[in-house]
Amino acid sequence: MVNKSPTNPVAIAGQVLFYGLFAAIIGYFSTSPDYTHLEADKALIKLSFAYHGEPVGECRERSPEELAKLAPNMRVAKVCPRERSPITVKLDLDGQPLVEAVAPPAGLSKDGASTLYRRFEVPAGEHFISVKMNDNVRVQGFNLVREEKLTLKPSQILVIDVRKDHGGIFFE
Amino acid sequence: MRAIEAVRTGGLRLQQRIESLFDAVFGAAGNPWRHLGALGFYFVWIALVTGIYLFIVLDTGIEEVHTSIEYYTHEQWWLGGIMRSLHRYAADGLVLVMLLHLLREFLYGRFTGFHWYSWITGVPTIWLVYASGIGGYWLVWDELGLFSAVASAEWFDWLPIFSDPATRNFLPGVLNDRFFSLLIFLHIGIPLLLLLALWVHIQRVSQSDVFPSRALALGTLAMLLALSLVKPTVSHGRADLSAVPAALHIDWYYLFIHPLMYLTSPAALWAMAGLFTLLLLALPLLPRAKRQPIAVVNPPNCNGCRRCFVDCPYGAVTMLPHPDKPGHELARVIPELCASCGICAGACPSSTPFRSVESLVTGIDMPQQPVGALREEMERKLAALAGPAKITVFGCACAADARALEGNDTAVLNLMCSGLLPPSFVEYALRGGADGVLVTGCREGSCAYRFGTRWTEERLTGRREPHLRPTVPAERLRVAWADGHEMSKLKAELADFRQTLQSLDADEKRPRAYTPRRIQHG
Numbered sequence: 001m002v003n004k005s006p007t008n009p010v011a012i013a014g015q016v017l018f019y020g021l022f023a024a025i026i027g028y029f030s031t032s033p034d035y036t037h038l039e040a041d042k043a044l045i046k047l048s049f050a051y052h053g054e055p056v057g058e059c060r061e062r063s064p065e066e067l068a069k070l071a072p073n074m075r076v077a078k079v080c081p082r083e084r085s086p087i088t089v090k091l092d093l094d095g096q097p098l099v100e101a102v103a104p105p106a107g108l109s110k111d112g113a114s115t116l117y118r119r120f121e122v123p124a125g126e127h128f129i130s131v132k133m134n135d136n137v138r139v140q141g142f143n144l145v146r147e148e149k150l151t152l153k154p155s156q157i158l159v160i161d162v163r164k165d166h167g168g169i170f171f172e
Numbered sequence: 173m174r175a176i177e178a179v180r181t182g183g184l185r186l187q188q189r190i191e192s193l194f195d196a197v198f199g200a201a202g203n204p205w206r207h208l209g210a211l212g213f214y215f216v217w218i219a220l221v222t223g224i225y226l227f228i229v230l231d232t233g234i235e236e237v238h239t240s241i242e243y244y245t246h247e248q249w250w251l252g253g254i255m256r257s258l259h260r261y262a263a264d265g266l267v268l269v270m271l272l273h274l275l276r277e278f279l280y281g282r283f284t285g286f287h288w289y290s291w292i293t294g295v296p297t298i299w300l301v302y303a304s305g306i307g308g309y310w311l312v313w314d315e316l317g318l319f320s321a322v323a324s325a326e327w328f329d330w331l332p333i334f335s336d337p338a339t340r341n342f343l344p345g346v347l348n349d350r351f352f353s354l355l356i357f358l359h360i361g362i363p364l365l366l367l368l369a370l371w372v373h374i375q376r377v378s379q380s381d382v383f384p385s386r387a388l389a390l391g392t393l394a395m396l397l398a399l400s401l402v403k404p405t406v407s408h409g410r411a412d413l414s415a416v417p418a419a420l421h422i423d424w425y426y427l428f429i430h431p432l433m434y435l436t437s438p439a440a441l442w443a444m445a446g447l448f449t450l451l452l453l454a455l456p457l458l459p460r461a462k463r464q465p466i467a468v469v470n471p472p473n474c475n476g477c478r479r480c481f482v483d484c485p486y487g488a489v490t491m492l493p494h495p496d497k498p499g500h501e502l503a504r505v506i507p508e509l510c511a512s513c514g515i516c517a518g519a520c521p522s523s524t525p526f527r528s529v530e531s532l533v534t535g536i537d538m539p540q541q542p543v544g545a546l547r548e549e550m551e552r553k554l555a556a557l558a559g560p561a562k563i564t565v566f567g568c569a570c571a572a573d574a575r576a577l578e579g580n581d582t583a584v585l586n587l588m589c590s591g592l593l594p595p596s597f598v599e600y601a602l603r604g605g606a607d608g609v610l611v612t613g614c615r616e617g618s619c620a621y622r623f624g625t626r627w628t629e630e631r632l633t634g635r636r637e638p639h640l641r642p643t644v645p646a647e648r649l650r651v652a653w654a655d656g657h658e659m660s661k662l663k664a665e666l667a668d669f670r671q672t673l674q675s676l677d678a679d680e681k682r683p684r685a686y687t688p689r690r691i692q693h694g
Contacts, residue, residue, distance in 0.1 A: 006199050014197035019391055022204070022265075023399040030264050030405075031421035035431050037319060038416040048343060050336045106335050117329060117337040155416045159343055172344050 038121060043152035045091075045098070045120045047131075049162045050113045053085035053105060054136035085137040087114040091160070092130040093122060124154040131160055131169050144168045173458060184279040188618060188655045195615060202387040206617025208273035210384040213370065214392060215269065218262035220363065222255045227360070234352040237313050238410045245406055257400030260423075263305050265396070267425040270301055278455070280620070285463065286376075286486065286511045288456040293373045295452045300366040305426040307359040313352075316420050316427075318342065318411035321355075323430035330438035344413045376509060377622065378487040464512035464588075465539040467505045473522045474535035476501035479637055480516035483591075485622035489516055489536070503536055513621035514538040514592030518628070521638050523594035525550070530690045541588055550597065551688070553583035554605045561608065561673040563666070564601040566593050568613035570620040572654035572662045582666070589613070591624030595631045595640035598649060603686035608648045608673045612662055615653045625653060645681035648673065 006012075038044060059080040067075045084105040091098045098120050106112030114135075128149050132142035144162065146169035152158060159172040187205075194203045204211055229252060231240040244252025274294070277283065283291040310321045325338035341351055374380040384392065408417060422431070433441040467480075467488070480503050481489045488509035494500035503516075516536045517523055523534040525547040532544035554564065559581030567574020568590040578584045583606070587593055590613025598609045611632065619625045630636035632651060640649075650672075652665035 006197065011197050015202075015391065018194070018197065018204075019395040022392075023395045026261055026264050026268060027399050027403050029424045030261065031403075031423065034419040035422040036419050037431075037434065038418075040418060044416055046343070048337065048340055050340060112335060115335070115337050115340075117326070117339050119326075155418060157414050157416060161343070 038155060041124055041154055042121045043124045043154060043156045043158065045093075045122055045129075045152075045158045045160065046117070047089070047091055047099065047120070047160045048117045049087070049089075049103075050115045051087055051135065051162050051164075052113050053087050054138070055081045056083045056085055056137050057081040058138070083110045084112070084114070085135055087116070088134040088142070089116065090130075090132045090142070091118075091120075093120075094128050095130075122152065124152050124156070126151045129158075129160075129171070133162060133169060146170070176458070180279055180281065183275075184281075185657050187276060187279045188615075188657050191618065192615065192655065192658065198388070200616035201385040202391070203617060204269075204384075204388060204392075205272075205276065207381055207384050207388060208269045208276060210381045211269045211388070211392065212266055212273060213382045214384050214389060215262045215266035216363075216366070216370070218393070218396065219259055219266065220367075222259035222262065223363070225255050226252075226259060227356075232311070232352070232356050233349050234313060234347060237311065237352075238407065241312055241407055245404065249404060253404050254397070254400050257403075257405040258396055259308075260405040261396050261399050263308065264423065264425045265392075266301060267305065270298065274298070274452075280618075283455045284458060284460045286509070289376045290373060291456055292453060293369070293375075295449060297366060297369045297373060298452075299449075300362060300369050302426060302429075304359070304363045304366055306429075307355060307362060309423070309427065310355050311359055312407050313411045315408035315411060315417035316422065317408075318413070319417065319420055320427055320430060323433060327429070327433055327438045327441060330442060342413065347413075376486060378485060379623070466507050466510035466512050467514070467516050467536050467538055469503045469505060469536050470533050471502055473533055474503050474520075475522070476503070477521055478503075479519040479521065480536050483515055483519040483623065483627055485513070485515060485624075486511050505536070511621055512538065512540075513589045513624065514541060514587065515589060515621060515624055515627060517543055518592045518594050518631070519638065520594070524596040524638075525594070525600040526596060526686070528689045528691045538588065538592065541592065543594065546585060546587075546597070547600075550583070550585055550601060551604065553585070554601065557581060557583055557605065561670045562606050563608045563610055563670060563673070564606040565610045565612065565666070566590065566597070568624070570656075571612060571614040571618075572656055572659045574612055574662070576659065577663065577666055581670075587613075589619070589621050589624040590628045591619075591621060593628055595638055598632065598640055599644045599683065600686070602644065602648055603683050604688070605685075607676075607682075608650065608669055610650045610652060610666060610669055612652050612654055612665075615655050618655050643683060645683065647676060647681045 059078050061077050062079055067077065086105060087103045089103065090100045099118055101116060101118070103114035103116040104110065105114050126149065128147070130147040131145070133144040134142050136143055148171065150158070150171065160169065161172060162169045191203065191205045194205050198204065200206055229244060231237060241256070245256060246253070277291070306320060306324060310317045322339060322342045325342060328334070329337045329339050341347060374382065383389070408420065429441060432444070476491065476494060478491055478501070481491050486509050488506050488511065490504050490506060491501040492504050494502045517534060517538055520535045523543045525532065532547050534543045537543055550564065557580070561581060563582050565574050565577050565582060565584045567584055567586040569586055569588050571590070574584050575586050590611065593611065598611070601609050611628065613625050613628065614620065616625045616629075627636060629651065631638060632640045632649065634640065634642060650665065650669040652662060654662040654665070
């Protein structure tokens with residue numbers, strides 16, 4: 001190196017000062033200022049699901065002629081449409097709509113799960129929550145419904161999900 | 173375009189003033205501004221070493237990790253706690269110096285021309301640094317880690333790349349040790365990718381500045397240790413999937429993107445990140461000055477000494493077997509790597525002006541400022557000098573404008589880079605009639621071509637070949653490094669030098685005169 005670090009007292013004091021400033025900048029922004037993600041009197045509702053809708057059509061039996069045209073190893077009598085129904089969902093809070101959405105099935109053949117994730121900041125306290133879903137295009141209206149009066153504590157996260165093994169819509 | 177250039181030049185003036193101030197306190201070798209890249213590497217190494225220790229001692233199961241970290245933070249604070257704090261603060265320091273490095277390189281204009289490679293390859297490292305750091309917060313699996321993991325997942329869910337929303341991994345009952353192992357794998361794998369990216373980043377510069385000087389390294393380590401003791405890193409409460417934490421002591425170096433996303437939207441954050449990245453990638457495409465001619469090798473005058481090969485700051489010179497002389501080598505310039513700085517010409521022993529050839533042609537030369545033309549210009553200007561203290565100034569086009577010093581008693585030869593100066597030109601000027609020689613150029617660390625200042629200083633002080641002969645009296649040579657904004661300092665140096673020269677007797681410390689002889693080669 002061309003120039004060595006100065007060793008006179010003023011330079012040393014200057015180095016200590018600048019190292020201190022460096023440390024202060026690193027240390028301060030490492031934890032400060034505080035960030036409040038959710039106001040103290042709010043709660044969070046997460047509406048989230050990954051759910052397979054019902055097939056878009058009824059299953060049917062193949063006729064003997066149709067079966068005869070198939071290779072022997074492919075001769076399954078029952079045939080069902082591959083495509084799944086989109087999931088229509090409507091979430092109301094105290095009678096006011098929070099969201100109404102349609103989650104299409106995933107995949108090129110539309111045979112995957114319909115997924116949705118939404119978050120809502122709501123005032124803590126007692127609420128009437130209504131969740132309605134339709135997972136079958138062959139059914140008019142909402143065939144999955146859950147309505148409940150709940151008390152949400154400040155900072156609480158309420159997850160609304162739907163799973164067949166949980167009996168449909170559930171709150172967690 | 174003009175606006176960007178105005179911002180850049182204005183910022184550069186301010187930056188150079190700050191660097192000059194730090195030079196006075198730290199010296200160029202220890203000046204953190206001049207070694208931000210090296211400091212960045214240093215912080216990476218500290219984070220890696222401390223990270224390896226933490227990986228060895230911590231229980232990394234999703235249920236165990238928080239308890240484990242709490243133990244090492246509070247019970248074994250004297251080792252585990254300090255290691256954790258060093259890991260955290262080194263990572264924070266990395267972001268700080270990385271962004272300052274980016275800003276500084278922009279201000280110095282090192283994003284275009286031959287710099288494009290280092291600039292472009294630096295852009296992915298920014299993403300990798302953030303990916304490495306943010307993932308580290310998740311592993312603590314406290315309230316902050318959970319918040320960051322969910323916010324990151326919500327951000328990525330905006331992209332149509334997951335069949336299931338990534339956010340669903342952080343719902344109650346879903347997260348398991350297997351997924352947590354994936355997070356640990358990412359926090360090891362991404363930093364390794366970062367190291368690879370950094371290696372790629374420095375491929376087109378030789379003798380890369382990847383480790384700070386001992387003084388700067390020790391000072392920085394002491395600073396981090398002191399910070400770790402004064403303000404040890406601590407965790408938030410254990411991650412709770414059923415509640416939002418009241419207030420988070422957020423690390424703004426890495427996690428600022430989360431508040432920014434909640435203030436705007438995931439789409440807006442992607443737009444901002446994408447635009448910032450595209451802007452950085454597009455900067456090298458801005459219109460720039462026409463590319464200067466590159467160095468040219470003249471085989472009859474190249475003896476294969478390798479000095480240009482050693483001194484080239486960009487590895488643009490390679491040595492090939494000489495086609496006509498078995499056992500000898502010949503320099504070859506790689507056009508796409510050449511920065512047109514002329515440092516190679518300054519390194520060439522054939523560049524000495526004492527050669528008696530009528531037309532001085534050196535082994536490796538710059539077509540836009542050939543050494544032969546430089547000798548002619550010097551001889552012409554020396555002959556025209558008058559006054560009691562005749563001075564020859566070798567200036568640098570990138571530094572304080574030496575041309576402003578030109579006068580009846582002062583001859584100025586402005587070089588493309590001070591590194592182009594063959595040291596023998598100093599002796600030649602003194603023996604040819606100059607009473608003194610002033611060499612100026614950018615301060616160390618400001619050199620537009622990295623090593624022009626350092627190599628010149630080392631050549632003039634006999635620490636590098638080709639060196640200035642020790643018979644040249646030190647009293648008649650003055651070296652004064654001055655950046656663009658330090659014109660007044662340069663003028664003061666010249667005035668002081670002139671006064672010193674006038675205090676010497678006419679023949680005191682004067683090398684014997686030299687009368688050029690010229691031989692015509694047929």
